[in-house]
Amino acid sequence: MPATNGPLQAILERAHRIPGLTHFPGVDEITRRLDALAAEHPDLVTRRRIGTSRLGDPITMYSIGTGPDEALVYAGVHPNEPIGFWTAIRLAEDLCADEELRTGCRWNIIGCIDPDGTRLNEGWFDGPFNRVHCLEHFYRPAPAEQVEWSFPFQYKTAYFDQVMPEAFALMRVIDELKPTVAVSLHNTELGGVYYYVTKELEGFVAELHAIAASFGLPLELGEAETPVARPLGPAVYEMISAKATYDYTESLGMTPYSSSGGSSAEYAERHGTVSLVAELPYWTHPANDDQTPADEPYAGVLVRMADALGNDIDVMLEIFAAARPHLSGDSQLVRATDAFLPYLAKRPERDRLRAAKEDPARIATVAERFGLTDVHRSFRLRFGGMLLRALEGEIARGSAAAAVHPLARRMRSLYREWQDEAATLDHELRTVPIKDLVGVQYAATLALLGAVRREAS
Structure with missing residues (x-):
């Protein structure tokens, strides 16, 4: 493990204690595990229904700890990206087990914000974990039906207000909590690790690099996911936005795509929230x-x-x-x-x-x-x-x-x-152990709160 500072070292020690995992949890397992945790710790966990999916699944949030800081962590914004389901579960488990971890911050965890879409991906969650099997059972919602990209958006000639019930549930939570930090749990497919953050924070890029290195994962140093992404450091980018995408497309002389909305991070910025996305791959390649x-x-x-x-x-x-x-x-x-x-x-x-x-x-x-x-x-x-x-x-x-x-x-x-x-x-290809993928996302989530607290002190 590379040399790190004291707080980050403690975070990495927690992250490396995540046990071996052999599958990704589906909607019913996510709910069962988080409900069991709430039942086991009724004095610590507040369980609250925040919405209902279009096909009738309840959407539940679990709050653990006390303020003044509010952290919001939500998985399944893209339902083909299941690493975050384990990250949410593990974070909730550790918060219940460790008083120090929950001191000074209430963590609000949504284990799955899009149950309908997640169920259409569950065909590959138990393996085999090869690319052919995974992508034959892959489902990604239409852009206007993605929770991540269906927030209200108005810019130049673009206008979007067809907010889905799932995204509306998340909007209400963001407006209620006005979170200090928010982590939208994503992942990629093949490549290296890369990150998005809405604000440059002193020392945070180096911490994100150290987290990936501690698990032996390469950074993604090739083509950026989108030419709109502005690098803050190698494999760390300023959070992409619908506005920036519109302007870039327009600069090429093309008609901007306007059939979807803004992101959850764009929406949360009105409250001063600092948002993070950690993108992790199932497979890596030497290139x-x-x-x-x-x-x-x-x-x-x-x-x-x-x-x-x-x-x-x-x-x-x-x-x-x-x-x-x-x-x-x-x-x-x-x-x-x-x-x-x-x-x-x-x-x-x-x-x-x-x-x-x-x-x-x-x-x-x-x-x-x-x-x-x-x-x-x-x-x-x-x-x-x-x-x-x-x-x-x-x-x-x-x-x-x-x-x-x-x-x-x-x-x-x-x-x-x-x-x-x-x-x-x-x-x-190298198949990355699931526990390492969860470990990077988990550590980056905790490191974000630490970086924001340093900035405010």
Whole structure:
């Protein structure tokens, strides 16, 4: 473990005590574990229903400790990102067991803010933990149905006010608590560790680096998740926002996407809340932090991968357009596919415009080239899998028109080719132990409160 200061060392010692974990908990297990904790510690845990999902699941918050600080931690804002479910559970358990940990702060923990979406991912939560299996059972809500990105938003020509019940529940909690810190529990898929924070805090970037290093995880030093992200240090970025994304898209001469809203962090900033996102990967690759030059200009990689992604999106759009009149409108998978494919179809154009502004002499790093290549691989596995589930789900429910059957067979054949290509990378990937992923997120959460307290002292 690298040398760290006293407070961070104590945090890391707690984080490294997280036991081995062999699966991700689904909605019912999350509720069962947190309810049992509340029943065991009625003097410490306040259990409160804060909302109801669109399909009728209760959404519950568990509060532990006393103020004056208020911390808000919420998991499942993207229901395909389950590391945070364990982080929320472990944090609640430790708060009940350790008086020192809860001194001076009331921790408000939402174990799962999107139960409906989470249930559509539970098909891979018990493994096997390989990329092909994971992404074949992947579900990500349409942008306007993501809790993280469905907060009210008005900027220039963009306007969004179709706030879902789940996001509205979180809004009410934010306005009530006016939290000192908020941690939205996310994770990525393959790569290194990276972070977003809404405020530069002295010494915090170094602490975030030390946390990842203590678990032997690389930082993500390749292509940023979005060109909008402003680095505060290696693999640490200022929190991305809907406004910044709008301005960047507009600067390229493109029409900004305006069918979703702002983020939870943007909303919480009105209360002076400092928010953190720690992005953790299930798998790492040796190229993730390789800063050596590749043998290809960066602009050339952008164009090459834009063309490859564009070709695959065009095929999926063709299949979906032919099937759409025969698919059920009440399916979350259909709605998500209907939103994502046109949205993703704009990315190749954006990347070609980016390439035109790049210095043609700049050589890509190995990490950048691998990252851009893998975005293409990931997108077609993710969203091709969702399209396939939408088609085969219609057939499985016994309501599919005859036209859907050949489209499903075509998509299944294409998807197998993509799976076979992805599987050739398996021998190069390292599967990160779940306990280490939870440990990094847990430690970063505690370190954020410490950094904000230092800043205020």
